[in-house]
Amino acid sequence: MTALGKLFRTTAFKLSIAYLIVFAILAGAVMFWVSSDMRRVIDEQVEATIEAEIKGLSDLYRQGGVRRLVDIIDRRSRQPGASLYLVTNFQGQAIAGNILDLPAGVLTSPGIRETAYERVGEAGVDRRALARIFVLPGGFRLLVGRDLEDRETIARIFGRALLTSLFWITIIGMIGGLFVAQRVLRRVDAMNDSAQRIMEGNLAQRLPVGRSNDELDRLATNLNSMLERIQELMTGLREVSDNIAHDLKTPLTRLRNHAEQALRSPGSPEEHRASLEKMIEESDNLIGIFNSLLTIARLEAGAEPSAPKRFDAGQVAKDVAELYEPLAEEAGFSLTVDVDTDCWANGNRELVSQALANLVDNALKYGAPEDATTERAVRMEIRRNKQAVEISVADRGAGIPAADRERVLGRFIRLEGSRSQPGSGLGLSLAAAVARLHNGSIRLADNAPGLRVTIAIPAADRTAIKPD
């Protein structure tokens, strides 16, 4: 019963019922219109016949008098059929015809009308007729009529047809509605079951999609894509928290080790001092990681530190190069900057500087050529095209295999071979977050040999007002 009740409560069933009612009303209206039209046509024909007959009979009366009329009427009255006749004298007594009785007053008012009557030989049977009363000269009255039996029969047939069709419309409509409702309900129930399982934690579960590509299928497809995206994000989040846990635990463990060491050993004040200094160094390292993580998180949440401003990307690159130049020289690198004219960009100078500093830092750390004959070189290029300013930092080192290029943009991703170097694995993530915040892009490419990282950010109009 509850299953049936559920079926009755479905939208599909309610919709079928609504359609059913509309169709029933329409069918009834059509039937009614057709039958009343038919009735009108029949009445018109009957009237026309009566009219013609009266005209003939009154002509006959004028030519042959009442005797001739009565003769004809007697003869016609005896023929079986729907025609009705009655002739009365000035006293109202019937002198010929096949009508036994009429309601009072019918004869006294001339004209055409519908009336009840009894036929001769059928006393007690009420019948209906359309009749016309015509007053003949000499006080005689002539009634000519047609029995309406046929018309009533047709009306009854129509009425029955209407009832029957309404009955079947209702039955078939209900069954159809239930059928459709059940079909829809089954699919929606399947979707609900899947959703339930997903909510219980089985994120890999997907909604069933049929083959008809109807609205339910499209809904299911879209929900599935949404689930896909959620699962990706969840996986990403889990990876990030795993990585955070791992990459923060390592320096935390070192920090703890230094503290334990200092406590355990009966060392000199100098040794204790050294331990404490190492602890501060580890804490600073941790703070740095936290700051980077927070910055990345804020950038990814789209929190722009300040409104975008015009800035000279070429100058930003030169400044960063200038900051790193002594470090590069110390490490035996040449650091060159090649700037197009007019490299004004729209955005945040500080963030772009930080992103570039990270890229140059990486290039100097990991961009040493594998063979000694290649020159140690880091090259920055700033190119202006129609919509964007592209800033690239390229080294001549080992590069990053194509398969890993997307991955290294993630947080804490450090490739084999780079783990020996100090670093947090957040530099490229931050650069990527800066590019995304600027509605720009970051691209890692092969510099053959080496790595070329290109950040594209929206260009600013040269003609705009000079920034302060």
Place this chain on the structure above:
Amino acid sequence: MSEMRILIIEDDPEAANYLVKAFREAGHTADHAADGLAGYARASDGDYDVLIVDRMLPKMDGLSLIGGLREQKIETPVLILSALGQVDDRVKGLRAGGDDYLGKPYAFSELLARVEVLSRRKNGMPGAPTVLRIADLELDRLGHTLTRAGKDIPLQPREYRLLEYLMRHAGQVVTRTMLLEHVWDYHFDPQTNVIDVHISRLRAKIDKGFNTPLLHTVRGAGYMIRDSAR
């Protein structure tokens, strides 16, 4: 560095005690107020060289406190301490009337160096003289020339700005972060300590070949330029 009077407005008692103790050990006078209203009252009455204001305080938040003081024409330099260390928070803090901003967690050496610079500013550092002098080192700010013991030393533009900043704060510790902020206008930490290399280059130019070094490294804090003979 002469003795400073410092007011610390901070609601965390442990952090406040630590700061009071650390400043006293550094030879300064430090008072403590535990909430915004008390801090506001003491800062209005007392004659302090520097105020250290936590941004989130009970009863009256740090930025309103600074705004109130500035409205009363009390121009005591303020350093804002805050766990909100992002660039936009910093801009908000400075716009509210703060003179410097330091995100938590911080190194005390960094805080001390910044407070000393602020206090010097309060005690009137009139538009720095056109010629800065430390011992026999002379920086001519009009001609952009540097001589030591009468000998010309050529400088790159950035080296000039670096040295100028150090010389304007001669005798004070200047941290790496302060140099990044004031000489390079960067408020982020480069992953590698690039400042050290710039300093060692500068040191090679001004100290190499001379008997008394002028540019000193202060362990665990930063750098200081001073006449060590005096």
